[in-house]
Amino acid sequence: MESALTGALVRGGRLVDLAYAALVHQLGITQRFFPQGFGRLDLIDFHEDVRQFQQWPPAHFPPQLPWKKLVEDRYNGHAYKVFKASFRTPCQGRVYDALPEESRTAHAMLIVPDKPAEGVPCVVHLAATGDHGYARRTHLGLPLVQQGIATLALESPFYGQRKPHYQQGSKLLHVSDLLLLGRATIEESLLLLHWLGHAGHEQLGLCGLSMGGVHANMAASLYPGPVALTPLLSPRSAAGAYCSGALYHATAWTRIVEDLRSQEQEVLAAMQHAGRGSDLVGCARWWADSRSQLEQAAAQQQQQQPDEQAATQQQADAAAARATGEVQAAAHATAVQAASAAESEAGSSSRAQRGAASEQPQPQQQTQQGATPSWHWQAAGRWAERVSSELRAAVGQVEKLERDHQHEAAVARLHEVLETYTDVTRFPKPQRTDATVIVGALQDAYVSPQSVLELQQHLEGSEVRWVPGGHVTSFLLHHRSFRAAIVDSLAKLAQPPPLVAAA
Template sequence: MVTVNLGMLHYVLDHVYGAFVHRTKISPPFFSRGWGGTKLDLLERLIKQLFPDVEGQNWPPTLVQPIWRTVWETKTACLREGVFKTPCDEQLLSALPPESHNARVAFLTPKFVPPQNMACVVHLAGTGDHTFERRLRLGGPLLKENIATMVLESPFYGQRRPLLQCGAKLLCVSDLLLLGRATIEEARSLLHWLDSEAGFGKMGICGLSMGGVHAAMVGSLHPTPIATLPFLSPHSAVVAFCEGILKHATAWEALREDLAVQKAAMTLEEVRERMRNVLSLTDVTRFPIPKNPHAVIFVAATDDGYIPKHSVMELQRAWPGSEVRWVTGGHVSSFLLHNGEFRKAIVDGLNRLEWKESPL
């Protein structure tokens, strides 16, 4: 009898998928055009501004006013799509490609339920998640729990993708930081809209992989308790691009050549160290503890080839009171097979919040 180690099988699946997607010449690698020049210096300064305590943040953010259109509706639910100008300040706006200046959201809500008796969760995109469909499928069954779903299309993705970018393969390292900073600004403004304009009784933020890192940042910075739900996500982009499978999808030679234009030639190991330093800006353990850490639930995979276990535990230790739940599988198989566990975490995280008091 042959005994199959399922954990190893899931881990191998991640590497087989990664080899097919990232080591073939089907698409170019990440950062094929280098670091981003002076734009990278600007973004390093802007991202460092996120680290002070929440009280030092610019809250409330710009209140967005999406222009809505109804996509479909049934007797019990309605799906709308909205467009709004990104609330990023002029410095960020000038760094964004023109295609990313307007943000898009999908908004799936139950009908005939007052917003104050509903919760809404904003879903952020993982790497390569260009459309609304996957996240709407994740949120759809939650309608019966009176939980609405708002899906944000990331800058550089979907209809916001720059013309020269192939798929999810960002052209410059600066694009990764810019995507994250703009996503945080947009998500915070949407949460402000859900609270002050739509009047939802509870709110949450979730995301898978890269979207989970951004969700953790947004949940950290929000001035009131919200459910924060990072799924299959590391504590920092350093882990994804310098330790996990995506290190094989990174244009290290192009990055070395870009640096050589400005300074003496560097070894590949020195280039990787430079990447670690830059991406350390995305380390969520440097962010404040969320207002209600008990409403923070991480869902991680036992045999993830993209995200090592130590990365998940670093963030849990940095946020005492938060919870880690483990699903059996790798990054790819868990993404496909464990939506039920993701939904349960959303419900449980929201249940750990108090309902907002209705105005008199």
């Protein structure tokens, strides 16, 4: 019976994903994602990130973390210890100021085999969407002590102990909260990797499920050393999940539409600035190359003539105006067509009524010259009422069409924003892409297989493995496959890197 149930869950993985999303997100039990719109996208500044991480380690990273031992125990005869640390997030400036007070203190849990750190690999596990606390990741990582592998789970901002008091569950209020969550998670992961290296752990890895896999990719790309990477059910960017995947119905599209009406230019300006900054991040391979390439890229941007920048801005404004014009033109064209059709039909009806009236016997001549017969007023009233009703229906159709166009424009704009800020291919490639094992689900309604393949293409030499089922069922049923991927990525890291053909 259990195997039959498991098989049914696997075969219906996509349906389970959609049913879970409908149950959790569409019944109105909790609010939707981003109920307060875009927020401040300018809080994330890739230019600042490049300057901050040019030197390693960053000067503001603390030399020690305050670990406290919680428990000692055994798992299948293998002794292990559990530690926990709470520390001020290393984020600075605008990122620190924008984080809720509860999120400014980071919390992490370390499960380590009871043996010297030297020779013990350690993998940093990053949280998926809605992953409060450590239970899911410790359930995945604890059995790895049998292979002598330590697990370090970081609690993300906005979740668990770091959840702001005004937030319902995992439903972030702003799009910018999602970006802040990622930005803080990445820097905190880099701090943890730095500490692990100093503590004697020679082999390091990054792992994450879904959104955690995106953040693991980004942290691996910015770490100045070799790390094993294991993205589990993870996309190339967050855009697909929110704009076409199962989280589409969990997004507050009405507020996104309203925000675009009032602040589209601000959204476009933030995206353009972020796009230029991500170009710098993409060439910031400071762990392998001299900084000359990075400095040249920065200098090239600074040397752009004002008229070129103005031309770029004008082109962006023109493109936005054309897109807005097309939407308005389509709506107005439909309005004209609908009104014209209604008027034509009403005119035909009026002519038919006049023709029928001409065939009827003429009424007796009125005693007062110029007086209008009562039957004519009645016919005119019926005609006016019909025209008014048809015009109201036409206006309603046009308003619906305009709302549909505005909704489509909002979906497209959010997709652009998330592609700009969460696309891992905008970041440099990790030093050892060959030590990457990706796991995707064949019937995933949150993360498309196409997005998984795009991630693999970016990480040259990486391996992709497929499990049957959807996003939810794979998390429930395929922990063994996930652990095997973690173990194998560390084994690949232990091997010499592949030879790179000379250019």
